[in-house]
Amino acid sequence: MMSVLRPLDKLPSLNTATILLVGTEDALLQQLADSMLKEDCASELKVHLAKSLPLPSSVNRPRIDLIVFVVNLHSKYSLQNTEESLRHVDASFFLGKVCFLATGAGRESHCSIHRHTVVKLAHTYQSPLLYCDLEAGVQWCDHGSLQTRAPGLK
């Protein structure tokens, strides 16, 4: 059975928010999750990591409040993985519960994906796009269409 992630199929838990990070790079997701959990949050924050969607149906998990798709601009594979995973997300998620995170833009020479591709992807799904770099000491060049940066990260 093709399982599609739906935003309202479970009851919300009190004072808890769950974020699902989807991406191919395990180390990156782990680092991101650790940084997020260190931040002060009004409610209890839970972060789930997944390589791709669909998620296994056997696991008991809380309701997902936000899905963050992490695309590594250095890897076409990570973009293809994201595009595949997007098919398993219910349309109502895209009313503000999905976000795209692009990493690796700072190192232009290593990019295999054009920035415009992810901008267009985010635009197609009407969801925000954030740029973020988890490598230390990366030189940022001027990208005209750079939007916001994720707080707490470089």
Add this chain to the structure above:
Amino acid sequence: MDSYDVPESTPSASSRPEDYFVGATPLQKRLESIRKHTSFIPTPPRRKVPQCSQLQEDVDPQKVAFLLHKQWTLYSLTPLYKFSYSNLKEYSRLLNAFIVAEKQKGLAVEVGEDFNIKVIFSTLLGMKGTQRDPEAFLVQILSKSQLPSENREGKVLWTGWFCCIFGDSLLETVSEDFTCLPLFLANGAESNTAIIGTWFQKTFDCYFSPLTINAFNLSWMAAMWTACKVDHYVATTEFLWSVPCSPQSLDISYAIHPEDAKALWDSIHKTPGEVTQEEVDLFMDCLYSHFHRHFKIHLSATRLVRVSTSVASAHTDGKIKILCHKYLIGVLAYLTELAVFQIE
């Protein structure tokens, strides 16, 4: 796969018409969108114009033969201020004096260095895309022969040339006093390149910066050069990927018979005379999936660092070698575009 609309003539349905104006350069469009506080809907990176343009009629193939089969290191160069083609002899003299002075300072002393050098500036006729492009010029350092009986030219120690092929988007934005030659190619000792670079920067108030070619552009080059019709193939089509892993990165090399590569491209290519983003993506995806089927490795998760075809070969560090004189202008046009993009 993304599908891109033709830029500038038909705005895509999702964008607002006022975000576009016909004929705007990418820089102008970006400035306009910032001024209006609107979100910048991107135009496609490019929809390639015909890739194999013929060499200009007035270029003697013999004269440009020395440009082929040599490895060139690429730099992008900002426009030169108050450069004049009629002063080339003067520039030769000044640069010669400068180089000798620098070398005597002991800044770039190599064992057995010969200080008897001669610098020659010359124009390269016909190395341009349109009539608007400024004339390309060449700088060479030759070693002067010690023996008085031998009055022939000495050995070429260093070669560098400046050109601009289809540089319209840059030419439009600069004023009269500037000469736009955004692409600089150098062959020879790095120390010489540094000295000459310093002289140009001081004399013409310009700025050199190394031109790197990222994996995205390398895949475009692979597709375009495979698409070129070559009478006989001088080299196999080869790709090199770098796998990021610790402690040392792995390199994966993939060699294809050039005729097979061409056959693959022909089966993908639809619009004659143009290369689109989808075709490039599909071409690379075919190679990736073939490799994955045999080796269970996702090449798409690695970084493409080198592409080698019978037309030309390019390395991500900004090194290029052009093998086919028929497509010399075509290759240079793409490189000029990358250089202009880096300047902007």
